[in-house]
Amino acid sequence: MKLIKQLLVALVIASLLEGWWSCDGCFENERNALLQLKASFNYPERMSLSSWGLYTDDCCKWENIHCNSTTGRVSKLSIRGDYWASEWCFNASLFLPFQELTSLSLQRNYVIDCVENEGFERLERLNKLEFLDLKGNLFNNESIVSSIGHLSPLKSLNLAHNRLESVTDIQGLSGLENLEFLDLSDNNFDKSIIPLLSVFSSLKSLTLIGNKLENITDFQGLPNFKNLEHLDLRWSTLNNSFLKDIEKMPSLKILLLSFCQLNGTIPAAKGLCELKHLQKLDMSNNDLSGTLPLCLANLTSLQLLDLSSNHFIGNISLSPLGTLTSMHTLHLSRNLFQIPISLLPFFNLSKLKHLDCYENEIYADIDVPTLTPKFQLRTLALSGQGDGGVFPKFFYYQHELEYVDMSNIKMKGEFPHWLIRNNTKLYALYLHNSSLSGPLQLPIHSHVYFSDLDISDNHFNGSIPTEIGVCFPSLNFLNLSGNGLTGGIPSSFGKMSQLTELDLSKNQLSGIIPQDLIVGCNLLGYLILSNNNLQGQIFPKQATCELILLLLDGNQFTGSIPYSISNCTGLAVLDVSDNHLFGIIPSWIGNITSLNILDLSENTFFGNLPSSFVPPRISEVYLSKNRLQGPLTNAFYGCSELIILDLSHNDFTKRIPEWIGNFSTLTYLLLGYNRLEGEIPIQLCHLFKLRLVDFSNNNLSGEIPVEIGNLDKILLLNLSHNKLTGLIPQSFSNLTQIESLDLSYNNLNGKIPQLTQLYSLAVFSVAHNNLSGKTPDMVAQFGTFENRSYEGNPFLCGPPLSKSCSSSSIMPRVSEEDRKDHKKDGGFIDMYAFYVSFMISYAIMLLTMAAVLYINPHWRRAWFYMIELSLSNFYYFLVDNIPFVFRCY
Numbered sequence: 006m007k008l009i010k011q012l013l014v015a016l017v018i019a020s021l022l023e024g025w026w027s028c029d030g031c032f033e034n035e036r037n038a039l040l041q042l043k044a045s046f047n048y049p050e051r052m053s054l055s056s057w058g059l060y061t062d063d064c065c066k067w068e069n070i071h072c073n074s075t076t077g078r079v080s081k082l083s084i085r086g087d088y089w090a091s092e093w094c095f096n097a098s099l100f101l102p103f104q105e106l107t108s109l110s111l112q113r114n115y116v117i118d119c120v121e122n123e124g125f126e127r128l129e130r131l132n133k134l135e136f137l138d139l140k141g142n143l144f145n146n147e148s149i150v151s152s153i154g155h156l157s158p159l160k161s162l163n164l165a166h167n168r169l170e171s172v173t174d175i176q177g178l179s180g181l182e183n184l185e186f187l188d189l190s191d192n193n194f195d196k197s198i199i200p201l202l203s204v205f206s207s208l209k210s211l212t213l214i215g216n217k218l219e220n221i222t223d224f225q226g227l228p229n230f231k232n233l234e235h236l237d238l239r240w241s242t243l244n245n246s247f248l249k250d251i252e253k254m255p256s257l258k259i260l261l262l263s264f265c266q267l268n269g270t271i272p273a274a275k276g277l278c279e280l281k282h283l284q285k286l287d288m289s290n291n292d293l294s295g296t297l298p299l300c301l302a303n304l305t306s307l308q309l310l311d312l313s314s315n316h317f318i319g320n321i322s323l324s325p326l327g328t329l330t331s332m333h334t335l336h337l338s339r340n341l342f343q344i345p346i347s348l349l350p351f352f353n354l355s356k357l358k359h360l361d362c363y364e365n366e367i368y369a370d371i372d373v374p375t376l377t378p379k380f381q382l383r384t385l386a387l388s389g390q391g392d393g394g395v396f397p398k399f400f401y402y403q404h405e406l407e408y409v410d411m412s413n414i415k416m417k418g419e420f421p422h423w424l425i426r427n428n429t430k431l432y433a434l435y436l437h438n439s440s441l442s443g444p445l446q447l448p449i450h451s452h453v454y455f456s457d458l459d460i461s462d463n464h465f466n467g468s469i470p471t472e473i474g475v476c477f478p479s480l481n482f483l484n485l486s487g488n489g490l491t492g493g494i495p496s497s498f499g500k501m502s503q504l505t506e507l508d509l510s511k512n513q514l515s516g517i518i519p520q521d522l523i524v525g526c527n528l529l530g531y532l533i534l535s536n537n538n539l540q541g542q543i544f545p546k547q548a549t550c551e552l553i554l555l556l557l558d559g560n561q562f563t564g565s566i567p568y569s570i571s572n573c574t575g576l577a578v579l580d581v582s583d584n585h586l587f588g589i590i591p592s593w594i595g596n597i598t599s600l601n602i603l604d605l606s607e608n609t610f611f612g613n614l615p616s617s618f619v620p621p622r623i624s625e626v627y628l629s630k631n632r633l634q635g636p637l638t639n640a641f642y643g644c645s646e647l648i649i650l651d652l653s654h655n656d657f658t659k660r661i662p663e664w665i666g667n668f669s670t671l672t673y674l675l676l677g678y679n680r681l682e683g684e685i686p687i688q689l690c691h692l693f694k695l696r697l698v699d700f701s702n703n704n705l706s707g708e709i710p711v712e713i714g715n716l717d718k719i720l721l722l723n724l725s726h727n728k729l730t731g732l733i734p735q736s737f738s739n740l741t742q743i744e745s746l747d748l749s750y751n752n753l754n755g756k757i758p759q760l761t762q763l764y765s766l767a768v769f770s771v772a773h774n775n776l777s778g779k780t781p782d783m784v785a786q787f788g789t790f791e792n793r794s795y796e797g798n799p800f801l802c803g804p805p806l807s808k809s810c811s812s813s814s815i816m817p818r819v820s821e822e823d824r825k826d827h828k829k830d831g832g833f834i835d836m837y838a839f840y841v842s843f844m845i846s847y848a849i850m851l852l853t854m855a856a857v858l859y860i861n862p863h864w865r866r867a868w869f870y871m872i873e874l875s876l877s878n879f880y881y882f883l884v885d886n887i888p889f890v891f892r893c894y
């Protein structure tokens with residue numbers, strides 16, 4: 006008891022001596038100072054200090070505050086703003102009560118030095134401060150920085166993401182002799198700061214990401230950096246002599262040089278190879294080339310090496326990589342390495358966990374000795390091009406795999422279900438386009454970690470195992486498309502309650518969509534069942550629905566569009582084309598406001614189009630090849646963002662409405678094969694984005710408007726098989742990009758205007774009109790057009806027609822009967838083949854863009870393959886004219 010009393014007395018005396026020791030556990034003056042600090046921000050609730058003072062008076066327990074356990078005083082203080090925080094005046098007086106402060110972090114508060122005499126100059130009184138983080142503020146002048154320069158105990162300083170620019174801005178820092186960590190990333194420094202940095206002779210870590218450090222050819226300024234362990238120069242411009250000079254920093258453990266525009270080869274001696282302590286080296290995303298020098302074998306401490314996205318060549322088995330036994334993570338993707346599928350060169354890397362080799366040349370090695378690998382990999386990406394022979398044996402020895410990607414390698418063999426069985430933590434297996442075959446045999450037990458399976462575009466056959474949903478209950482992403490799978494869709498899919506993306510397209514699946522699939526997988530966002538033999542209703546009568554994309558095209562579905570689809574309030578793409586659906590197109594489709602693409606073509610929908618039957622933000626509508634009829638009146642009222650409108654091959658009548666001129670974004674307009682009549686509305690000529698217009702095989706009459714020459718982006722114009730009269734407007738000569746122009750089978754008369762400057766024209770026909778005079782000179786593009794382009798114009802003469810212009814003869818008029826005979830014979834050009842192929846490509850591109858909106862890596866991946874496929878069919882002019890297609894990569 007006595008002892009306790011004595012202790013208590015001692016404690017009381019000690020706290021009296023200390024002054025304001027509060028019974029609440031923290032010093033009152035510090036608590037008050039913290040509350041004052043909080044009050045000084047306009048929006049404290051949006052910062053890391055929002056909870057201060059709310060739940061306890063012990064400020065040592067407040068968020069982002071740390072007190073020294075001996076003295077009870079605040080020693081660490083962190084105030085993090087957000088990107089919407091407004092500027093904050095730095096007032097040093099607010100910090101002076103914290104006498105023991107060793108660490109201060111003021112990230113992203115947009116601190117400005119606006120309090121006269123109480124700003125940064127007084128900061129130097131915080132003479133215990135060792136760690137100062139001012140990342141992401143608005144410092145742009147030397148005064149603030151030079152006051153920091155008086156904080157001589159400072160060991161770590163972060164000034165990243167400020168607005169510092171020149172050497173003079175940071176000259177004031179030169180007093181910080183104890184500085185060990187310096188981060189000046191994302192300012193506007195150029196290389197003139199490099200010599201200045203040499204005053205920090207104790208520096209262990211220097212980060213200079215994303216400045217304008219161009220052409221740092223020699224680092225003469227840095228020979229003092231004997232202690233530097235961490236150098237981060239990402240996003241600087243370096244040239245490869247830097248890789249020789251780097252030996253001047255012999256202690257380096259971490260060297261980060263990605264995105265530095267390094268080119269040429271890695272020097273084969275000195276330089277980089279001298280860095281014996283190096284543990285982490287990132288040289289990804291440069292232009293380095295050549296083979297890897299053997300001296301890299303000296304980097305025996307290396308644990309992480311990233312060489313991805315360069316142009317390195319050579320066979321990996323001849324490289325020094327196989328000797329770097331400390332290696333844990335190796336990134337070689339996107340190079341030109343040759344890598345044996347056996348992974349034999351890496352067998353000695355016993356610590357290797359992550360190996361990433363995708364987009365290199367994978368090859369089958371001939372004689373694989375019966376060795377076992379020393380590694381137990383966790384992630385492996387070997388996808389690339391090449392012929393891998395049989396499914397590699399090293400997999401037999403792996404049991405810690407979590408992620409495996411072996412896509413795009415030709416391999417013989419069956420589905421490696423044992424791989425899933427052996428590796429209980431496996432969550433992703435990608436075997437896209439790998440030439441595997443046989444039935445889809447699943448492991449016997451249920452695998453609860455398994456979430457992603459892509460075996461698309463292989464030769465698997467047989468049916469989908471009925472127990473699939475039991476076997477993989479946590480599956481999130483499943484792609485079985487492009488195989489030869491037959492039979493029905495098992496209803497056990499409904500057990501995969503996590504499923505968000507399912508692609509079973511391009512198989513020979515039959516039967517119906519099991520109700521359980523839609524009802525059980527209520528997180529399903531992407532459902533792709535295109536190109537199978539599925540039948541029945543497309544959707545259950547009652548359903549909840551999270552679908553974003555529903556592609557059911559190319560099946561044998563029947564019935565109408567069920568009203569339950571209107572429950573899919575996030576649906577962006579609905580494609581039910583090429584089925585046996587029928588009925589009237591429901592007007593409630595217009596209520597699915599998220600809908601971006603609607604494809605109902607090639608079904609048997611009939612009746613008039615309801616007014617406003619599509620939501621106003623829709624961008625693509627395909628209704629071709631149905632039995633729709635009536636005038637177009639108000640069907641597309643308010644659709645201001647329409648890009649593609651395809652109403653061809655229906656039975657629409659009356660005039661082409663004038664409101665067509667309101668669709669300022671319209672690019673593809675297909676109204677061919679209907680019974681439209683009247684004149685071509687002049688409003689059409691306001692649609693400057695138009696690239697493809699097909700009005701062929703209608704009953705349009707009147708003259709072609711002269712203003713059509715305004716459509717200078719147009720690539721294809723087909724007005725054939727109508728009743729147009731009058732002259733071919735001279736303004737056609739302004740359609741300088743046009744590649745296909747078909748005016749055949751009309752009643753046009755007069756002369757063919759001078760069109761020789763249409764250098765892109767590949768297809769041209771004015772056949773079967775009443776044109777007269779001389780054919781265009783056989784120059785430029787016009788040298789390639791034959792008789793067929795001009796035939797059936799009795800008064801037309803000159804080459805390539807056999808009739809010479811000197812003679813004249815009376816020709817019989819083409820009778821109405823003849824016209825009728827020709828009417829539905831497909832006309833001059835195979836229009837269908839011409840645009841179908843690039844409409845498909847364009848649709849796929851837009852689909853992809855829609856998909857990217859709902860970003861999901863698996864999804865992106867899946868579409869990436871589809872794009873690749875479709876690109877090979879891509880019309881070359883789209884390549885020239887819609888460059889953003891390629892930016893999608």
Ligand SMILES: *[C@@H]1O[C@H](CO)[C@@H](O)[C@H](O)[C@H]1NC(C)=O
Nearest residue numbers: 073074075076077080105107
């Ligand atoms: C607490 O403060 C004392 C006295 O200033 C100091 O010696 C000690 O290192 C500090 N403790 C910690 C954990 O910072």
Ligand SMILES: *[C@@H]1O[C@H](CO)[C@@H](O)[C@H](O)[C@H]1NC(C)=O
Nearest residue numbers: 041096097098099120121123
């Ligand atoms: C700075 O803080 C001190 C202490 O809280 C206060 O007295 C002073 O008024 C503040 N200065 C300005 C300009 O806000």
Ligand SMILES: *[C@@H]1O[C@H](CO)[C@@H](O)[C@H](O)[C@H]1NC(C)=O
Nearest residue numbers: 195217218219220221242244
């Ligand atoms: C860097 O070097 C390249 C070529 O060596 C030169 O074209 C460029 O102007 C240089 N940039 C600067 C900022 O000196």
Ligand SMILES: *[C@@H]1O[C@H](CO)[C@@H](O)[C@H](O)[C@H]1NC(C)=O
Nearest residue numbers: 244245266267268269270292
């Ligand atoms: C590296 O880049 C520089 C400047 O862009 C260029 O002059 C040099 O030829 C390139 N070297 C190699 C090997 O490509």
Ligand SMILES: *[C@@H]1O[C@H](CO)[C@@H](O)[C@H](O)[C@H]1NC(C)=O
Nearest residue numbers: 273274275276278279300303
């Ligand atoms: C690397 O090691 C080899 C021998 O292992 C040695 O000859 C060489 O000097 C070392 N340094 C370099 C840069 O190659």
Ligand SMILES: *[C@@H]1O[C@H](CO)[C@@H](O)[C@H](O)[C@H]1NC(C)=O
Nearest residue numbers: 400401402403404423424427
């Ligand atoms: C993995 O499966 C293969 C094939 O069934 C088998 O030979 C091997 O022993 C298994 N490996 C492990 C680690 O279970």
Ligand SMILES: *[C@@H]1O[C@H](CO)[C@@H](O)[C@H](O)[C@H]1NC(C)=O
Nearest residue numbers: 546547548549550568569572
């Ligand atoms: C729409 O979803 C709700 C639940 O969100 C459900 O109760 C309702 O039956 C569904 N309606 C239709 C027509 O499927």
Ligand SMILES: *[C@@H]1O[C@H](CO)[C@@H](O)[C@H](O)[C@H]1NC(C)=O
Nearest residue numbers: 568571592593594595596597
């Ligand atoms: C479509 O939305 C409108 C307006 O919100 C509503 O009046 C109408 O009933 C809806 N139509 C259907 C079929 O749900």
Ligand SMILES: *[C@@H]1O[C@H](CO)[C@@H](O)[C@H](O)[C@H]1NC(C)=O
Nearest residue numbers: 711714734735736737738739
């Ligand atoms: C072609 O366009 C030019 C300028 O855009 C215009 O001056 C000219 O009149 C047009 N030619 C015809 C025949 O419309």
